[in-house]
Amino acid sequence: MIRVRGDLALISSWIKPNSKVLDLGCGDGDLLKLLKKEKNIQGYGVDSDIIKIKFSLDNNINVLQLDLDNDLSQFDTNSFDYVVLAQSLQEIKRPKNLIKEMLRIGDEIIVSFPNMGHWTSRIQLLFKGMMPITKNLPFKWDETPNIHLCTIKDFIEFCNKNNFKIIEQLITDENQKCGILTKIFPNFFGQVANYRIK
Amino acid sequence: MNTTLELNINNGIANIKEPLNLVSGKTLDSYQLKYETYGSLNKKRDNAVLICHALSGNHHVAGIYKGETKPGWWDNMIGPNKPIDTNNLFVVCLNNLGGCHGSTGPVSTNPSTNKPYGAEFPIVTVNDWVASQKQLMEYLNIPYWQFVVGGSLGGMQSFQWSLQYPSLIKNSIIIAAATKLTAQNIAFNEVARQAIMKDPNWHNGNYLEKGVNPDQGLALARMLGHITYLSDDSMKEKFGRDLQESKLKFNFDVEFQIESYLRYQGEKFVTGFDANTYLLMTKCLDYFDPIKDLGETLNNRLKDSKCRFLVLSFTSDWRFPPNRSREIVKILLNNNKNVSYAKIKSNGGHDAFLMENKDYFDTMRCFIKGSRHDKS
Structure with a gap:
């Protein structure tokens, strides 16, 4: 998953300076690099892909090669101020377990994901009758690492059902902006959904 | 900048006159440490690297001696343009105290008896080694590693x-x-020690005085160790059930290739290694448990440390498997230290750390390069 600057800036705006941050699925470590520079945080990235580990090390980011579905017992309860899962939710085998683990480890968690309810996805399915391929979800159905795609409506229902308390929601469009359309029809015009959860 | 591909080896002996108070309570009044260096210490003296050897290693970690063909034991890792790049790093490796390759140890002459120390050589710990390595650091005029x-x-x-x-x-x-050995790890070490001490040439460790060596026992110890350094898969790949000859002989001679390989490893090992040193090294491993030793003072030790850590493990290592490395990571995480961890895919077993592997070497390079961000 390619993360764009706007996505990172939005997450960064939610993080208090000098805090301790765990970034799950950290990729090249670009979020932590930004947070280190702008918020003076103590950060650790987690990724299961050795290529990403190398990139993060190259960026002088602390990074741990662990499996998000199985290895989070590595972290003590309440050991972080924030646990971030930026656009990786759809790749997780057991999303409910992961969110629970994140809430155990962190004081607050930040989750973002590509919204499958976006109009471009709906149109592709409706008119082409094929699995949608979008800028944020560029893979064919048989090659995608994304096994748990959801819409904004799905996610809110999932949080309510599991007692995950949403404290803030920010939906952005394809220009990473929150406009009037994403406010009125988030599940139709929102491309990326960002949540603060406790 | 010097970017030659030739590696110049400098070696020397550091005579340390300062007494070393060992963890065991004994004292070594003076001792010598055999070492090699590669590359050069820069003007700021901030590019020194210490390489620490494992159970059977020595100071000759990289490069090839004139007239020889066999390189040092970690030559793939250390040298010009290698992960530990001697074009810009000054690399130091020593033979640890108690070793048998030129540093003071059981084969050295005990100044108070004029005979080899043999079994009299005091048991040293990792703690003692690190203290002696600090003496070497000062001897070489290095302010820090x-x-x-x-x-x-x-x-x-x-x-x-x-x-x-x-x-x-x-x-x-x-x-x-x-962070420490498990019961299984200690068990393997104990069998190795018993093999040595049950050898008819053992003579309570004073075999050098008798002009003999407990070669049988030492070879057995090495064979056992060697099995634990490899993985089931790598042995299968290398030897399988291949026979030395075309058919079974129905006797107890060497038949399978793995048998021949192990015997060869054992026989080769005894020509260059001392049995008392082997015992000392295994004890050093068994005793290592800094978390218990330091107790509550551990957090204080780590509190002011600015050290960055890279912890690496290998998927097929069953001697010190990845979850053991993650125990180190956990301690460092709990103390908010800068730590990174990778689990390298390899079927090389414990010995994978000595083998060339792209992910492993790239990870080393990236971490070493990343450390330069901090220097300004």
């Missing part, structure tokens, strides 16, 4: 450095190691 690097027992020394002298180490690379 930019990196301390080691695999297996060498990795334990790197970890111990970060706890014992936190202000004298900037980066610690801990490969295929653990």
Whole structure:
């Protein structure tokens, strides 16, 4: 998953300076690099892909090669101020377990994901009758690492059902902006959904 | 900048006159440490790297001696343009105290008796080694180590450095190691020791005086050790059930290739290694447990440390498997230290840390390169 600057800036705006941050699925470590520079945080990235580990090390980011579905017992309860899962939710085998683990480890968690309810996805399915391929979800159905795609409506229902308390929601469009359309029809015009959860 | 591909080896002996008070309570009044260096110390003296050897290693870690063909034991890792790049790093490796390759140890002459120390040589610990390595650092006029690097027992020394002298180490690379041995690990060591001490030539450890060596026992110890350093898959790949000859002989001669290989490893080992040193090294491993030793003072030791850590493990290592490395990571995480961890895919078993592997070497390079961000 390619993360764009706007996505990172939005997450960064939610993080208090000098805090301790765990970034799950950290990729090249670009979020932590930004947070280190702008918020003076103590950060650790987690990724299961050795290529990403190398990139993060190259960026002088602390990074741990662990499996998000199985290895989070590595972290003590309440050991972080924030646990971030930026656009990786759809790749997780057991999303409910992961969110629970994140809430155990962190004081607050930040989750973002590509919204499958976006109009471009709906149109592709409706008119082409094929699995949608979008800028944020560029893979064919048989090659995608994304096994748990959801819409904004799905996610809110999932949080309510599991007692995950949403404290803030920010939906952005394809220009990473929150406009009037994403406010009125988030599940139709929102491309990326960002949540603060406790 | 010197970018030659030739590696110049400098070696020397450091005569340390300062007494070393050992963890066991005994004291070594003076001792010598055999060492080699590669590359050169820069003007700021901030590019020194200490390489710590494992159970059977020595000071000859890289390069090839004139007239010889066999390179040092970690030559693929250290040298010009290699992960530990001697074009810009000054690399130091020593034979640890108690060793048998030129540093004071059981084969050295005991000044108070004029005979080899033999079994009289005091048991040393990782703690003692690190204290003696600090003496060598000062002897070489090095203010601190930019990196301390080691695999297996060498990795334990790197970890111990970060706890014992936190202000004298900037980066610690801990490969295929653990915070302590398990019962299974100690059990393997005990069988190795019993093999040596049950040899008819053992003579309570004073075999050198009798002009003999417990070769049978030492070879057995090495064969056992060697099995634990390989993985089931790598043995299968290398030897399978291949026979030396075309058919079974129905006797107890060497028949399978793995038998021949192990015997060869054992026989080769005894020509260059001392049995008392082997016993000492296994004890050093067994005793290592800094978390217990330091108790509540551990957090204080780590509190002011600015050290960056890289912890590496290998998927097929069953001597010190990845979850053991993650115990080190956990301690460092709990103390808010800068730590990174990777689990390298390899079927090489514990010995994977000595083998060339793209992911492993790239990870080392990236971490070493990343450390330069901090220098300004």
